[in-house]
Amino acid sequence: MNGSGGRQNDARLPASAPTLRDGLLAAREDRADDPAAVHAFRRLAGAYGTPLYVYDREAIVGRFREFRDAFSPRFAKLKIHYALKANTNLAIVDLLHREGAGAEVVSLGEILTARRAGVAPKDILFTSSSKSPEEIAYAVENGVVLNLDSVDEMALAAARSASSGRTARVSFRINPGVDPHTLHQINTGIAESKFGLHLMNGLALEAYRRALGTPGLAVAGVHCHIGSQITETSGYAETARTMLVFVRELKEKLGLRLEFLDLGGGLGIPYRDGEAGMPAADLAAVLKPIWDAGVAALGYEPELWLEPGRYFVGPAGFLVTRVNSVKATPLKTFLNVDAGFNTLVRPAMYGAWHRARVVGRRGSETTVDVAGDVCETGDILAEGRVLPRAEAGDLVVFLDAGAYGFVMASGYNARPLPAEVLVDDDTATVIRRRGTLDDLFRDQILPGEPT
Numbered sequence: 020m021n022g023s024g025g026r027q028n029d030a031r032l033p034a035s036a037p038t039l040r041d042g043l044l045a046a047r048e049d050r051a052d053d054p055a056a057v058h059a060f061r062r063l064a065g066a067y068g069t070p071l072y073v074y075d076r077e078a079i080v081g082r083f084r085e086f087r088d089a090f091s092p093r094f095a096k097l098k099i100h101y102a103l104k105a106n107t108n109l110a111i112v113d114l115l116h117r118e119g120a121g122a123e124v125v126s127l128g129e130i131l132t133a134r135r136a137g138v139a140p141k142d143i144l145f146t147s148s149s150k151s152p153e154e155i156a157y158a159v160e161n162g163v164v165l166n167l168d169s170v171d172e173m174a175l176a177a178a179r180s181a182s183s184g185r186t187a188r189v190s191f192r193i194n195p196g197v198d199p200h201t202l203h204q205i206n207t208g209i210a211e212s213k214f215g216l217h218l219m220n221g222l223a224l225e226a227y228r229r230a231l232g233t234p235g236l237a238v239a240g241v242h243c244h245i246g247s248q249i250t251e252t253s254g255y256a257e258t259a260r261t262m263l264v265f266v267r268e269l270k271e272k273l274g275l276r277l278e279f280l281d282l283g284g285g286l287g288i289p290y291r292d293g294e295a296g297m298p299a300a301d302l303a304a305v306l307k308p309i310w311d312a313g314v315a316a317l318g319y320e321p322e323l324w325l326e327p328g329r330y331f332v333g334p335a336g337f338l339v340t341r342v343n344s345v346k347a348t349p350l351k352t353f354l355n356v357d358a359g360f361n362t363l364v365r366p367a368m369y370g371a372w373h374r375a376r377v378v379g380r381r382g383s384e385t386t387v388d389v390a391g392d393v394c395e396t397g398d399i400l401a402e403g404r405v406l407p408r409a410e411a412g413d414l415v416v417f418l419d420a421g422a423y424g425f426v427m428a429s430g431y432n433a434r435p436l437p438a439e440v441l442v443d444d445d446t447a448t449v450i451r452r453r454g455t456l457d458d459l460f461r462d463q464i465l466p467g468e469p470t
Contacts, residue, residue, distance in 0.1 A: 038445035051376035069341040070358035076443040078335035089299035096322040103129045105328030105422040110450035112136040123326040159187040180235025190240035244283030252305040263313030281324035329422035336421020359391025361431040378414040380407035
């Protein structure tokens, strides 16, 4: 297979035929029976196999620019980071970096991904609630900003600074005690969350006091993140007020002037037809007067850092699957596809909804459960959906799979990982090769074999 995907390689269509991206857009608009969608997904599945992750390059770039254009006119000092955990594919990180994004990372692997994509260490914020000594050492020695989650981490960073002769740029993650009304598993700002230092009882203030008195540490900023898939601005507004008051407290009590205040990411996207996510412009408009008032009271203006992930890449992704069989039981009809929660775990893990489209079908609808190929009762990708009648060999496409899709995939049931493809107009480029059966045994060793 090659990654050209150009229409010149398809003799069935005239030169004026719709592009691959036209087909992706048709599926998003619930026109999966449109010839553009039929051609695009059959062409992609034929060239690269299924299951297959497909990303729309223009959609990713467009989302980033929309976000930037919403905030940059309102905030004179602004830095946008991309939260790599949403999708760590190197090509996507590189694409967003070229648009001007820094990186928010949660592991050494993500640090190395950001560095390989060309992100400068000073533009990488390492945020994790449980950093290993090796990860802290790399961050300190390479100039990555360490977002500390505990006093223990501060001590580890200081020790590494002393032994390496480097100064660690640090911030602390703050738990602001704000409930943004999102799913519990992705609600990170509430008081009982494992993330961050609490403002209660002066815990966060004392951490900054100790950091200022610790050799080898340069306090650069403060950070918070209240959750993911947030669709109301009220939680952000409350958080911004809380954090700006704390920044003022740091100045008045400790004489500390911060380089940046990071308000996190977590903007929600629509996963159902007819839904609206959170427009970046709405959030920017709500935060602007709060920021201005806080900065006026503070007497100086730190740089505003923001770190969306899902917002940039989620809507751009499609998971293409093939129907293996259709099975009618006395209670349900199952549409069995060649992907399961080992490929897209969100429905099983969070009860998440992804829109499903049957390519090339319209009308004659029936209620089905789209079931995966994992040997688990809970492996249902879409439950109780009213979809056009499908047959074995048809393609079923899941929308909004660009975030927390491939990155959460596994080799459970000894199935190789899918390929990833980036579509740019009418060109498709492989950005991750499909896993092979040989890959399953690549790192395994039988007793007695040489290591």
